[in-house]
Amino acid sequence: MQSNAALHRRRLEAIPRGIANVTAIAADRAENAELWDVEGRRYIDFAAGIAVLNTGHRHPRVMAAVHAQLDRFTHTAFQVVAYEPYVALAERLNALAPIAGDAQTVLFSTGAEAVENAVKIARRATGRASVIAFTGAFHGRSLLTMALTGKVAPYKTGFGPMQGGIHHVPFPSGDITVAESLRALDLLFAASVDPKQVAAIIIEPVQGEGGFHPTPHELLRALRDICDRHGILLVADEVQTGFARTGKLFGIEHSGVEPDLITVAKGLAGGFPLAGVIGRKAVMDACDPGGLGTTFGGSPMACAAALAVLDVIEEERLCERAATIGAALSARIAGFAGRNDLTRVSAPRGLGAMVAFDILDDAGAPDPQAAKRVVARALDRGLIVLTCGPLGQAIRILAPLTIPDAQLAEGLDILEQALARETGE
Structure with a gap:
């Protein structure tokens, strides 16, 4: 043994x-x-x-769906030969996401990929480069997402310099209030970056690695207002909070705030590697053909698993x-x-x-x-x-x-x- x-x-x-x-x-x-x-x-x-x-x-439903897909085909690369499970999953996520109006979805393999591509989409849609995140946040370990992550050790130690154009605002937890976070954002706009140069503000509805601190609804509502005033896109990082974990399909639904883009991964496919970005159609369609893509993203088996996961969440x-x-x-x-x-x-x-x-x-x-x-x-x-x-x-x-x-x-x-x-x- x-x-x-x-x-x-x-x-x-x-x-x-x-x-x-x-x-x-x-x-x-x-x-x-x-x-x-x-x-x-x-x-x-x-x-x-x-x-x-x-x-x-x-889960038996997930395993059965994956077995059925395995008997058909395992890979084509969606941008070479499309397949129905990818399209069906995108349609379903578009309908479920807390986004008013038409939505679109693009699929990847990991949460970091989803966050990187959300930033790409935001930059292309707005014509701006800067992104604002929060202290204590975790958005991934790739070079861009590591810069967004609001903690140095162990994620950033020895891997610098970080990508430019990334700014952090204190997250309201411990002794920091929502008013203080918003004041810091005002100071950032006054001293470091013109809000008209900011493509996106990204935030977790509940900070994950940062200690499971729910984002106050007051802050989310204020960020929505700030984004609307300055033409900034609001990105909800739902990689850890998504798919029923918080008691809603998406964690941000508790606040009633609608984001422009949502990053998803983790709980989406029941253990199979799958991630995605869901967003307003006008924003998602800003990228030219070939501007988005990945060899393994939206794997047929993972898409089949995700469709089963959504069934299980609803039925159970x-x-x-x-x-x-x-x-x-x-x-x-x-x-x-x-x-x-x-x-x-x-x-x-x-x-x-x-x-x-x-x-x-x-x-x-x-x-x-x-x-x-x-x-x-x-x-x-x-x-x-x-x-x-x-x-x-x-x-x-x-x-x-x-x-x-x-x-x-x-x-x-x-x-x-x-x-x-x-x-x-």
Whole structure:
């Protein structure tokens, strides 16, 4: 039998350390919210491939759709020979997106590709170059998206210089208010960049890597007004918040604000690589033929999977399920607070089934080292869970929306055990 340790040793020799592993286990098989490693040990999965598996590992509807497509063809490159699953998925996303009027969709493979192409489209549609993002944001690790990402270590360290024309405004979390964020934007326009040279403002409806901080609706409404006044395009980065994770199909729907462009990926295709940009037709059609494209983007298997995922979200009412899961998570985490036998934690935060809480030291300060220990103890007990936040101090929960109640409770029981104070703490 292969061991986790042996496979990890091979990994260290064959794969650069720049791509890190949260765990030292290796997957053998998985089903819905459960995963088994190569040594046969079972885990509850509260990571879901970083919000990819909203419909769980290997949902039967998704697997059947992919098998059916495999029996037909696997690849043509859409710009060489078109195919119906791509067109059908674009039609469906156009109809579902919170964009008034006609919409269009272009498909890619990764979230970073989607964000890069959203910027390309915005620049082409507006004839402008600059882009505004927010501190704490995560938009990817490619050269452009790394510049947009609002955190230096580890994403930007040693990879400079960053692309020019990218500006950051403080995100309203912690001690920073919405008014202060908007004041900073005003100062940016006064001191650094003419708003008439800004192509887009990009923002996550809930900051993901930044710590699961929901973007205040007041800020989104103000940004919509600012964009309208200055001819700037508003881009909602829904890579982590999309496809029922927050209790709505798209996270920005909670605010009632309509973006001009939406980037999607992760939860769209049930584990198959697929991403896209959805936007207003007048904006999307600004690019000339050949200005957009990718060899593998909109893979036939991934498109088939995504169509099945959208069916599952609707038929299994996963938006409602996300709200139910989120309520259960928040109630249980709130119960951890104030207990002397547990590591100190903050109040839960997030939206829908996108929930996080901070690990704190006895003085109430963020404690990223303690968060790492909690994650390690959870893994030892059979729970996969991740950290996030500016310092890595937050525990984030991204359980599949199809997780049975009993497994959700089991995972929370393990998390409670992992929070138990050890001797010397």
